Amino acid sequence: MSQSPAPVPFIDALREAGSLRLAGSGLAWLEAARRENLEAFIAAGLPDTRAEAWKYTALRALGQRRFALGDAQAASHPVDPYALTLPGIDGPRLVFVNGVFRADLSRLEALPPGLSLQPLSRVLENDPEPLRFALSRRYREAGDAFARLNAALAGDGVVLRVAPGVRVGKPVHLCFAGTPAQGDAAWHVRNVIELGEGAELDLVEHHLATAPHKHLGTLVSDIALRDGAKLQLALLQNAAEDSTLIRHGSLHLGAKAQAMLHVLELGGGLVRHDLHAELRGDDARLDTRGVFVLRGRQHVDTQLSIRHQALNTASESVWRGVADERARGVFRGAIVVAEGADGSDASLSNKNLLLSAQAEIDTKPELEIYADEVKAAHGATVGQLDERALFYLRSRGLPHAEARALLTTAFCRAVFAALPNETLRDHFSDALLAHLPS
């Protein structure tokens, strides 16, 4: 080594991570995968803005921070279970506090038949073999840098399976709570979710904070829908305002499988959400709906990539962004219709609203088509509130802040109109409204 690069505390803090005892330590295949991913992550360092996937999200400031390797007290922090509840959601619940499974806060008794729901830490102790394929993955793309880190250090998460043909009657609630610890901690959660042929599931992923903190969380989810399976996934991200949250999801759909995703991103200081969806079977259908509403100095980067790989597949994506004060939002929506995916129908709409002159939103829709007889549409806009509408509302007596909030909520409404759980839909609306600066 002739040159010594500038020290990066974020990376330095990981040098001892190889000796960390995680659930599943002792499994040769898992240890090898963890070690290789860790070494590769350390060698590559944090990606910089020269990498296309990180063009609008600089990680320099994150690189200067040092996070503890997990939170040793995560299993014992007192957490009020009531704070974890969501209206309209009263089924099985799996709770993680700073990335560690909490049986005392979870609700796993009397699971409906055909539903298997366990923490990863327990599965790794008892029956790890079925996870061997998923957890052996080596991530190589720059965009996957944090998935690699997650693969190296995740010791807990969700393992969920729905047996073929089973329709789970109640929504399953996955709750990730952040809570203050000794210093800033990094936690890593790995989820493996599978719906068997013809299975149906409602799933809610919920991020929240019990009190302010500055932790880093990474979460990698692999979701597979076998032929004819149906998934409703609602995501409410209300993490601590100074926390960093990086989520990496992959979603595979078999023939005639259907997934509908609703995302509401409100929290976090630095948030990155990657979703890679593959429509692998004929007639698969994916609907994604999402919105981020940002204020202060929040930075939220959503990267959506959808691949149509089979005949007559359909995807419809409706995303909105709202940024106020000095917040920054990034949206990239890439749709690929692969060769042979004839008869596919893809649409993507991304509209953004800037509520202040200091806010910024970058949007980049991309469409690549290699098949025939494809219907595809995409569009993106960035605009401001309609002054005429604002005056109209005020002239009827609504104060300025209320008129602004009403128009902003209206701007986001299309995103949640199709959320089937009405109580949850109202809660999303309320949460969005509460997040708007008044």
Added chain:
Amino acid sequence: MLKIENLHARVEGKDILKGLTLTVNPGEVHAIMGPNGAGKSTLGNVLSGRDGYEVTEGSVIFQGRDLLALEPEERAAAGVFLAFQYPVEIPGVNNTYFLRAALNAQRRQRGEAELDSMQFLKLVREKLKIMQISDELLHRAVNEGFSGGEKKRNEIFQMAVLEPKLAILDETDSGLDIDALKQVAQGVNALRSPDRAFLVITHYQRLLDYIEPDFVHVLADGRIVESGDKSLALKLEEHGYAWVNDRDPVLASEART
């Protein structure tokens, strides 16, 4: 109730109102007529507080308060209502929800109790009798996809629910066919009362066949140049606006005595 004195206003650097004086008492209906560009709509916009209208001279006192010092929402709560010439479409905001939010915002500002949804519903049903407007429009987004007539009727319906002290109708007749015009006028007439005043801004005399004014004022080049009773409107209809251009401004109060 409303006392406008020597009002001068400017839009985008151009003087539009040049010394307008007008007094309106409770229960009166005043028609403001005038050719295009005379400043009719500017008057409505200045009174309701729209951005971009700079008052350079004069005063507007509404029920003893300096109206020009109030925000648009404060004017609304004080009882000023503007029926827009071009009502704004607001996708995603339900008409009924909007109206209840507006009414309750006004009541809050006045220190009155808010109406719950049952009380509000009852009020809406009452007002629906005054203004023929279909239930279906109430459940749609504000003005979205409404026909021209539906938009204007929706304005009058809002007025009925909000019960202002002073209603300013800005060319409410523009773009309406005769049936729609009659319906709108019926709605307005039903709301006439001894403690409510109207300022009816219009280019054409036609509307005044259905909404009978107590006073008619002719606005030309930013000033009131002629005031009279409803016969003045007929005179205008006959002779057009050409003859008013070389008139001297007269005070509305003089014309009334």
